[in-house]
Amino acid sequence: MATGLKSPSFSTQGAVNLPFSGAKITVKVNDGTEQTFYLSKECALAFPADATVTVNSTTLGISNHTISKAVTWIRNRTTPASCISGLFSVAADKQVFFSKGNLMAETTDYGKTWKWMFHFPQYSYYGNNGANISIDGNGSVSVSTGIVDLFGWVGENTEWTTEGAIHGISNSETTSEYGNVASESLKSDWGKVFGEDSPWRTLTGGSSGEWAYLFNSRTTTSNIRYAKATVCGKAGVILLPDDWSTSTYSLNKTNTSNADFTENSIDASAWGTLQAAGAVFLPAAGNRLCASVHYAGSDGYYWSSTSNTASGAFGVNFGSDYLEPADGAHCHTRDFGLSVRLVRSL
Secondary structure, three states: OOOOOOOOOOOOOOOOOOOOOOOOEEEEOOOOOOOOEOOOEEEEOOOOOOOHHHHHHHHOOOEEEOOOOOEEEEOOOOOOOOOOOOOEEEEOEEEEEEEEEEEEEEEEOOOOOOOEEEOOOOOOOOOHHHHHHOOOOOOOOOOOOOEOOOOOOOOOOOOOOOOHHHOOEOOOHHHHHHHOOOOEEEOOOOHHHHHHOOOOOOOOOOOOOOHHHHHHOOOOOOOOOEEEEEEEEEEEEEEEOOOOOOOOOOOOOOOOOOOHHHHOOOOOOHHHHHHHHOOEEEEEEOOOHHHHHOOOOEEEEEEEEEOOOOOOOEEEEEOOOOEOOOOOOEEEEEEEEEEEEOEEEO
């Protein structure tokens, strides 16, 4: 079966092709209790020859599939392009991949056109550099060539129409220009910069949103969801995938919102181990107002796709002694430029 975001298939020979290490499935033998687990590389299910085995996975679109062969191999396919390999639950029935780095946009013509891409390594960002400090209008910059990676939140009721402006490349401090309706959606989700049919999108915010579930509610095999850290000299938050094993790397002060970044100092070699196991890093890239960048290196701010007032929207915020997961504890006005980290679903 081809690699990529395809539906799983089941052969009559007992082989089950389920995509991606870390996918969440439940298995029930006969009328017993369902057992939930996360795929970890290729594995096999073994059960009595006369047993009836039922497999379910809302994430993978499997509903009450019966397997009748006593030994069933479960095989994994490759991770989609530009994704980190870990899978992360953002709802009880939904897992996502994260992009390989924060979103950024490059221009070579003063902002008339923009090329969109992801930072890599994951800990990289521009901060008080690049075109972040040269934005001089709605979608335009004062330098011929430069990169922006801190974006305002633009709602569907904005009058802006250019590609750069509707995705938050603006120096305007008039929040009503970014849209002025409390319940409105983004004018264009940042994932759409890769095409209208792009699988990329921004996580939702609010107390029942995906960011809050990711940080506060999801169940993982190790009970570890995140940890503050300094990775290759850059402060930020490490997100651990659903199937994270503590044997991969030992982290201090996990799931602790007021932990300091110095609790975990990760060098390039250690980060290679963590990333290979599916870890995601959100660097503390600061925020932007007009063409001035603040708190780069000390605080991180990430947009959700959910507005909360006519002038604001939910976002993840973290620093050395706090972490607010876009659940309503703190929101930003839309004219602030924040980081964007995209995801794609299975």
